[in-house]
Amino acid sequence: MQPLIPILLLASLWTTCAEAGDWCYQSQFTCDRQCNAPEKWSEVNDNCKGRFQSPINVVTRKTLKDERLTPLQFDNYQQIFRGAIKNNGHSVEVGVPHLSTVSGGRLPGTYKAVQFHLHWGNNGGPGSEHTIDGEQYPMELHIVHMKQQYTDLKTALSDSEGVAVLGFFYERSNSVNRRYDPIINALKSIRTTNENISLPPISLAQLIPTKQNLTSYYRYKGSLTTPGCTEAVIWTLFESPIPLSRDQLRAFSDLKFNDGKAMVGTFRPVQPLNGRQVYRSGGPVLLTSSTFIMAAMVTALALSQLN
Incomplete structure (x- = not known):
């Protein structure tokens, strides 16, 4: 899973940087590249907070x-x-x-x-x-x-x-x-x-x-x-x-x-x-999850012991 950026860190970035312009992805956002990261897309279009x-x-x-x-x-x-x-x-x-x-x-x-x-x-x-x-x-x-x-x-x-x-x-x-x-x-x-x-x-x-x-x-x-x-x-x-x-x-x-x-x-x-x-x-x-596979194996084992 992609690690989530803590909300406080995002808040600090937006406090120290000037107002952003065009929308961008989080990977693009820096103080030198002032753009609206996903958390601020509603600044670009109001629909984004729907x-x-x-x-x-x-x-x-x-x-x-x-x-x-x-x-x-x-x-x-x-x-x-x-x-x-x-x-x-x-x-x-x-x-x-x-x-x-x-x-x-x-x-x-x-x-x-x-x-x-x-x-x-x-x-x-x-x-x-x-x-x-x-x-x-x-x-x-x-x-x-x-x-x-x-x-x-x-x-x-x-x-x-x-x-x-x-x-x-x-x-x-x-x-x-x-x-x-x-x-x-x-x-x-x-x-x-x-x-x-x-x-x-x-x-x-x-x-x-x-x-x-x-x-x-x-x-x-x-x-x-x-x-x-x-x-x-x-x-x-x-x-x-x-x-x-x-x-x-x-x-x-x-x-x-x-x-x-x-x-x-x-x-x-x-x-x-x-x-x-x-x-x-x-x-x-x-059923790709190892949890499901393990459950199936346990069930099969239990059934074999009953026979």
Whole structure:
């Protein structure tokens, strides 16, 4: 888990530094670089102090199973396209032609893909925005969609259910994920803000787990995770992680923020639930916790002794 900066330390930083300007991540904040760190994002946009903000920590034992959360329908996710990858000063972003859509799984309509971007830590360390039972993964992918009837994201965000974001976690693997070669290889060409380069032909399907590994997910209502923090997002967080090698994860830390600092720690801290319910799909729950494994072993041993 990423250590939390004590509130008193943050308060002292803001006392000794002058008034901040643009928003930034905590990793960027210094007295020399006066910017609004996440605790001060409401100074940039009032929405950021709303009650239904993202990301959140998903406490699995408090999630509610919803049988209506059936497997999502992915259409044209296999479609090959040539996109451009850009360093936008806060992350890397790839625009997507509005051909790929997602529906079903209790989404209130069909949503078309707009773009995808990523959030990461420092050299492969903890960096996901959402956490599961307090576990922070190395990186998180967000595929942003808007309702099919809208033509731009700004208009979609005026609808309380106008945007659907699919979130995917990454895990460190001992082997290289060749499906990500186009993304990883392009990073060296976009190290500074506003640099962009065309990608080789790719598809959204090659970047995410296979269809059979997309049945288990969490669902909740939240917001954008950067200013303006608009609360118009239906979040779907998939349990099955995407493997990347250590070097692949580390490659993202070679990028630079718009202030020239190393682009690391590009995540917003988790936000309060404020009474929201997190639902889980009817798919099989992935029991990755050592606690669950131990419990299963104890149960099996007890049963064997009864026979």
